[in-house]
Amino acid sequence: MEPSASTSHHDATMRAVFDVVLPPVCPGCGREGEVLCSSCLVPLRRRVNEPPGIPLGLPGDLPTGIVQLEWCGAFTGPVRAALHALKYEGERRLEAPLGQALAERWRRVAAGGDVLVPVPIHAAKLRERGFNQAHSLARVAGHGLGLPVVGGLERREATVAQHALGRGARARNVGGAFAVRRDLRDQLRGRWAVLVDDVVTTGATLAGCAAALEGAGVLAVSALAVARER
Numbered sequence: 001m002e003p004s005a006s007t008s009h010h011d012a013t014m015r016a017v018f019d020v021v022l023p024p025v026c027p028g029c030g031r032e033g034e035v036l037c038s039s040c041l042v043p044l045r046r047r048v049n050e051p052p053g054i055p056l057g058l059p060g061d062l063p064t065g066i067v068q069l070e071w072c073g074a075f076t077g078p079v080r081a082a083l084h085a086l087k088y089e090g091e092r093r094l095e096a097p098l099g100q101a102l103a104e105r106w107r108r109v110a111a112g113g114d115v116l117v118p119v120p121i122h123a124a125k126l127r128e129r130g131f132n133q134a135h136s137l138a139r140v141a142g143h144g145l146g147l148p149v150v151g152g153l154e155r156r157e158a159t160v161a162q163h164a165l166g167r168g169a170r171a172r173n174v175g176g177a178f179a180v181r182r183d184l185r186d187q188l189r190g191r192w193a194v195l196v197d198d199v200v201t202t203g204a205t206l207a208g209c210a211a212a213l214e215g216a217g218v219l220a221v222s223a224l225a226v227a228r229e230r
């Protein structure tokens with residue numbers, strides 16, 4: 001290592017070295033050898049061949065502004081463990097199987113969509129984690145689907161109390177305010193955006209993103225996630 005190399009470069013280099021030296025350990029079952037073993041891939045791919053739309057037994061309402069919402073598996077067991085290992089342990093080798101599952105599900109059920117837009121994380125979180133998991137997953141999915149990825153959304157802290165806002169503004173204020181980057185507006189205007197995220201919970205984040213995209217002249221907004229939490 002050269003003495004002039006930055007710390008982050010050093011960390012990245014060390015990680016690359018460990019990736020070669022250390023065999024992956026499946027986060028779902030602890031078995032050594034594969035980044036996500038074939039048994040733990042089953043729950044991740046459980047919904048791949050299901051028809052589009054929201055199955056019975058789950059809240060059927062789409063988040064405001066979202067025309068189609070799809071996901072790969074429930075946010076439990078190995079799926080949850082894999083997303084946790086990606087986000088909090090930086091096991092980025094998981095991006096491949098998780099992103100490929102996204103592509104597979106979307107290829108099967110998409111009603112439309114011509115650009116993938118990752119759900120953004122706060123700038124502070126991005127600095128701390130070093131990557132936005134939604135963006136990395138979108139990159140793998142976009143590669144598989146032949147769709148461009150435009151990281152056109154930004155996330156800021158919500159600064160205004162909810163009760164002080166009208167209905168539309170309230171949706172925008174939920175879970176942080178979302179805005180479309182000025183420099184990427186042209187790549188989104190008039191297009192059908194597909195929001196990509198790791199986990200969908202209440203859908204408030206997706207609604208906030210959809211409102212911002214709509215304000216920037218996006219034609220329609222769909223959403224695709226690895227997992228859904230009831």
Ligand SMILES: [Zn+2]
Binds near residue numbers: 027030039
């Ligand atoms: Zn496993």
